[in-house]
Amino acid sequence: MQTQTPNQLIPRYLARRWLLGTLIVLLLSLATLYTAHLWIRQNAPDQVQALAEIAELRAEQPVRIDRDEILVAAHSEYWWLASVGLLLVLVTLLAALTLWWRYVSNEIQAQFLDERRRRKMSEALRQSEIPLATFFKESSIGMAIVSPDGHWVRFNRKLIDMLGYRASELELINPAALIHPDDLATNQARFEELRSGDRDFHRLDARLIRKDSECLHVQQTMQAVHRANGDLDFVLLQITDLSDRYHVDALYTALVDSSIDGFCVVDSRNGRLLEINAAYCRMLGWSRPELLNMTIFDLAAVIPASENVNDGGSIITPDSTRFETCQRTKDGETINVEISTNVSDFAGGRIYAFVRDITERKRIETTLAEEREQLNSLFDGVDAVIYVADPETYELIYVNEAFRRRWGSSPPGQKCYQALQNRDSPCPFCTNQYIFGEHLGTTHVWDFQNEVTGFWFRCADKAIRWPDGRWVRFELALDITEQKLVSDQRAQLEKFGALGRLTAGIAHELNNPLMGIINGVQFCLESLEPEHECLEVLSDTEHATRRCINIVQNLLAFSHSSPNGRQDRVGWDPVPVIERVLRLLDYRIQKENVEVTTSFTPSLCLDSLQPEPFEQVLINLLSNALDALADSVVKKIHISTLESAENFELHVADNGPGIDPQQRDRIFDPFYTTKPTGKGTGLGLSTSWSLVTAVQGHIEVLSREGRGTTMIIKIPIKSPEV
Structure with missing residues (x-):
């Protein structure tokens, strides 16, 4: 059934009016019919009588008139009028009844719709009450x-x-x-x-x-x-x-009130103090009501421009959650405070701050800084190298000025073996095992030659406790290079002096017999025929005898105290001599596929060591370098010269296997050699050392196993006599 809107329903008052009009029309119709009936009964007989008289006159005979028949005839003549009236009454009645039935049906339909709507609303209300009741209950x-x-x-x-x-x-x-x-x-x-x-x-x-x-x-x-x-x-x-x-509020109140640090709540919009604890009142000397009527700006102390601190107002825009500043107490004093803040958007912006008085800590820090500065000045004024390193990570923690002068600026965090020895891993000779563990508290003293600079140091190592509580390695290293050289030279001179006297006597005693032998052999060679069977044996004897004579001459040269020919000494440029030696050894260099590079200081004028002994020294050094590269895949030798105001330096570096540290102290000893039997006499370096020290020079050795060897010849540019 289609639901009708209220506009489609006939109003009750209109239905009532239509029904009342229908009844009025019906009553008027009935009254009209009755009036017509009365009029017929009264007027029809007279009219009939008149018509009868007219008919008698026309018919010229008497006419009988029946009154009832006349009424019937009158009524039948006026029946059309009665029918029209009756039809009007019926139509009006039918319209009234139709209107009334439509009203009644609309009323019934409206009641039905209202009832159905009421039931639907009741069901919806009941369904909506279920989740509401569940929400209420749960x-x-x-x-x-x-x-x-x-x-x-x-x-x-x-x-x-x-x-x-x-x-x-x-x-x-x-x-x-x-x-x-x-x-x-x-x-x-x-x-x-x-x-x-x-x-x-x-x-x-x-x-x-x-x-x-x-x-x-x-x-x-x-x-x-x-x-x-x-x-x-x-x-x-x-x-x-x-x-x-x-409970949280009570805990918060208890924590804040029991805190030894000051606490305050600040309005971030205007800096007004909203809440404070008792510790903050005691710290500043103000009462609680006085502080609650102030802003954080009122507590800011006047700081001299030279002091690097934040002003008290920085709490209003806290870019950092923790900072230091100064505040003013009630009696006008200035105290140093450390402020930790936390910002909230509550109520337009709140800043919660804990304030700690660090005035005493600042005083102690200032005193410690002054003492530390004094200690640093003391350490920097010492010529000895001082450094502190972590024994676990090998990171440098502290270095003094002497360290920085020798190895440059080494920032904290750099490994000690990288800064000192240019190594990629901890040094195998590290002494941590002698100062930590069961040796904690003892001092280990040892001599050491730095692999990078070649300087000798006497080191004193000890484990000390650092301010952060950890145990660290403390080393004080005194440069003893000069002492070491003087001591080594003295020992070497004493050794060579005794050996020189011995070899001079032996050479002198051997020289005469050898000359007799060589003369006899030469006589026999000249007397024999070219096809004689002894000729080959005598030639070998002559060669061996000459070799013995060369050895005796080397011994004599080694034993001489002045092999340099001091008379008629003139200045000379060592670069041409170096180039001549390279040409002499060029065949071997090319044959063994060795790459030789050079870098010379121009305009040198050397007069302390003459060209002949210089050439002999260089040949010995290059020969040793070539021998050291025999088993290397990539073979490189670099020769360079340096000149200072007083000294001339010759560097011969190779990338060979290096020298064993245990053998390094013996390489200048006469007849000491690491070469196979028959390949070396052990007199090359000892002779070179003798020639260099004769003009007050010295030879340094920088070598690291697997990293090559550098021989450094240092001789005065001017003769010591000059």
């Missing part, structure tokens, strides 16, 4: 419905759990009896405002009394619900448990 906060007279209508499970009662017990208790006496008057006043209609909503904090007599802090929300006529139907209560919040 809500995470306490909820209750209270009648206007203040009694329970309904409450949920959460409220029962909050108060600790059973449902049957809570139904018998008046809600007002559960309110703390101190909050009862305020609560009842708010409830009366809801009953009177002055307010529809209230929210307030209150305390409820649980069954176990414990006080429960809650937030009550009261909402008035009215009937259609405006009367109060019930009050909906929503009760939120604030026990955790009050």
